[in-house]
Amino acid sequence: MFPIIGLVVVFGMVFGGFMLAGGHFEVLIEAAPMEFMMIGGAALGALIISNDMHGLKSVGGGVSKVMAGPKWGKKDYSDLLALLFQLTKLMKTKGIVALEAHIEKPSESAIFQKYPKLCKDHFVVDFICDTLRMMTMNLDDPHQVEDAMEKQIEKHHHESLHPAHALQGMADGLPALGIVAAVLGIVKTMGAINEPPEILGLMIGKALVGTFLGVFLAYGIVGPIASRLNSVIEHDAQFYKIIRDVLVAHLHGNAAQVSVEIGRGSVPSTMQPSFAQLEESLAAAVEA
Template sequence: MGLAAKFFAIILIFASLLGGFALEGGSLISLWHPSELLIILGMALGAFLASTPVAVWLRTLMFLRRYFSGDRISKALYKEVVMLMYDLSRFARAEGMLAMEKHLLEPAASPIFAQYPSVLRYPELRDFVASNLNYLLLNPPQSEDFGGLLEMQIDNYMDALQEVPRATGKVSDWLPGFGIVAAVLGVILAMGLLGGDMDVAAIGQAIGAALVGTLTGVFFAFAIVAPFSHAVEVMIRQERALFEMVKVLLEAFEHGVSPNLIRETGKQLVPPELEIDWEK
């Protein structure tokens, strides 16, 4: 989903909630209770931090940036990966595998990698290519299960990324409960207004504020956090597809496939919806 589409979806969510409430004659100001937000979102954040390691915090921030800055897996990245593997294969054929060592040990300083800025900005992918080509340099080709080694690396990386939607999915499950906690606190405050000189209007407002707590918990659970968790899962599936393509190209490199065939194989593995113009 493009960045503009995401913002449209978020606006649609809030407009549907607030617009529908206003059309029913509700006062929007009656939904504004900062204390409820503090209780619910503060508890949700605290529970998230308490239940996950720092590495998951950092990956969650990474996915938040990606969510609001556009898709990381782009046409340019796919095209650059295919052409990088093509150029590396050509270089190995022309200069020999040993001549590739300096490019693989320091890809950030390599003139070959420098032609592909999208790959350089993706350190996990860059290192996946460089380290595994270096592995082929240090080991006789086809001496071990190279494909199995690549698959294990991909699985380990994807398992680490999956910790993010697992954690945010838990937060989505917990938010309605935190909303109930806020609602109970509101009811306790409303009960404190009961007495000889009861102000019925004040009691009604207090109970209404308590119910907003329940609404807020459910709203953030199912309209904000759950969609974000699903979006992260989609991003992870896109990353796996990219890494699986690179795995095939690395295996082709290992088996001595020609540079032109490596390039054509890569073209066939690009998701069709990207519609890359290979002539440019």
């Protein structure tokens, strides 16, 4: 919703101000299609050159993330803590053998299936199961496990940021491409130097539309989209760090309740459940 509101404000203020200042839209409307073809087409071509097919698909998915916003809501954080509470408590009370059935086939696990949204995220499920599997293989050094989990998070985060970097690269190049389009317009104008001033003025105005479009698209649309996408990805990345904090706390010998309380402290403030809310969520999870 907010990205759409922002775009409306950008277009309204820029073109509304142009209109109130006495500007005429005829020149913009007449020149925009060809200028946009040159600038937008060159930017798209540069994006194709600098990415493989997987990267291009991720850029498309990134734009949809901008519109949808962060993937994880307040309930999802509570659900994650409840899931980790049940798994760590099971490991504490009934041992590794009881846990293996859940981490080997999470799609059939009664614990995992309580949280369908979490199960749809393959990285969440694999991250939890792979880490717990390492623990069942006697890798119980908290520092080693934390290092291994941190590397997985960094790898996933680096890959997730690719579309934001690609869009920012496009935004950085758009002003220069706008200048290219403007220079071509000036070249065309110089070829008609014998025309009367009113025609030359119109041709120069059309050429300058290229510079305008390049800067406008870069700083009014593509750049802010890239920045918003980066913010969404950074917000979602915190979700995975909570898994790390809870499981490492468990390895340090803390009770399941203490481990998830440590994880609760890492939840972003706007999404963080209170102590009482988390207690209710854990109690409901155990009873279910």
